[in-house]
Amino acid sequence: MDVTGVDTTGAGETVLTDDGVRLWAARTGGDAGEPVILCHGGPGLWDTLEEPAALLPGNPAYRWDQRGPGRSQRSGPYSTDRPVADLEAVRRHFGLERVTLLGHSWGARPALAYAPAHPARVGGLNYVSGTGIDDDSTWHPAHKEAFHRRLGERPGRRERRQELRERGDGRTDAEDREYAVLQWSVDFTDHDRAEAHAEAMATPWFGVNYACDAAIGAELKRPSATHGLRERCAALRVPVLRVPVLIVDGEDDIRPRWSVDSLEKALPDVTRTTPAGAGHLPWTEDPEGFRAAVGAFPGGVRHRWGSR
Template sequence: MDETAATGDRDETVLTDDGVRLWATRTGGGAGEPVILCHGGPGLWDTLEEPAALLPDTPAYRWDQRGSGRSQRSGPYSTDRSVADLDAVRRHFGLERVTLLGHSWGARLALAYALDHPALVSGLIYVSGTGIDDDSTWHPAYKEAFHRKLGERRGRRECWEELRERGDGRTEAEDREYAILQWSVDFADRDRAREHAEAMATPWFGVNYTCNATIGAELRRPGATHGLRERCAALRVPVLIVDGEDDIRPRWSVDSLEGALPDVTRTMLAGAGHMPWTEDPEGFRTAVGAFLRGVSHRGDSR
């Protein structure tokens, strides 16, 4: 097992192959299929305590990606580096094979890991991702929906734009408010959207905008999706795609991935946005729990 430093009853430090310290934790129990959860961003921190708690009989491993949250703020930042860090988490906890649950950018990361290391992955749960086509195919529709939703409540769009203009000049409190306003559009229930966004921002660890910009630029570069369809078609790992029906990222963007995968199930949760476990916890629990039982059964049959 790699170097471990306890920071809480179940909190641990994972040491990567290039010496960067990552925060990680294990929750849940039982003999169920182990799951590593990959949070969104990039440049954010683990916000997946809630979905992990919906699976109490599942050993769940959560972590802050490099440069984010409780992990060491140190690059380099790239998809390949993130895949290597994810493998360090797997090895740290002594997991031979694992199911991955990735959310948003974390869904991309989990898919990239499965494509690079299919023998180490029992299953993939792809939550609120954006598929395998070029970002330019869906991002304009997302941007339009973002500004429309942000403008539904008086003054919110103006406040967000003012904070955006301040950039690096924002105070920590202003940076948190900027994130809350931005995240509030990701929930279908507009009356509780800010409440949900504030919960995501508590505790506040600060966004790593350098990480976000660096990996974002990598994902948008010409040819970034070249060969993905063919690689997905060859993936012999069961995949569950989970979408919130009211996610402002167009759900048709995921059709490209669904069409390429040979072993895929897709669940659409009505009345839910980008964090579907928050607005339809029972639907999320049912879909993911059934998938994990199926993966475990496959493992028992091998």
């Protein structure tokens, strides 16, 4: 870690944002097809999308750590708008004229906001495991209930999480990682492999930026957080602004998938696919299905697992 807070040990490049913050970004993949920029989940986390990037069929893939966590500079401001501007900085840094976006979980939100803001730059949007455009209060109680139910399906996990939670800032770095692994394990449907999958997500471990998570989380709880998103999605009906969207929902994601229904209705050019037996990270539990659906989008035949 250098004096600016940027991790210099990871392979990649430094992207300078419009307000001088340094972001980590890396290019992988081949040279065939439209470049894809991937936006990871969080907030307060780092890029964990190396696996889905590798499933793209030869496309150049660009991954980056949002400001605050991971290998990027630990510097705000932290808000729902900043990742949109920072995504534009990544595009400009690599000199990409037109891109496909793949946003996962929280990262689906800035990707969705970027598309109507820069429609000429976006060839398509893969909206993976997002939570839609309605107020978070409409779906979060159902998510919380499902989280605790799945966490309690294996003995001792709920109790250990609560113990670590109560330690708060007193957790060691190792305990903080353990706490995250317990949290993330519920995002997988296979009980026998869930914690191994979550361990892979936590490797390498950069530490959660709780200040970033809290700042953006508080903003997302406000009723105004999604204000204008519905209108901006509807604006994509104008032919010159039209951006095709693929919505990917894991059938067993603990975030209720009906939360995305209003987004689907608001978009003019949308395909929705629901992989059976997959949770919040569908590429992990159905890699071939994910490759077929996302790799063929946009354009060409859009393969589906069992579309609605």
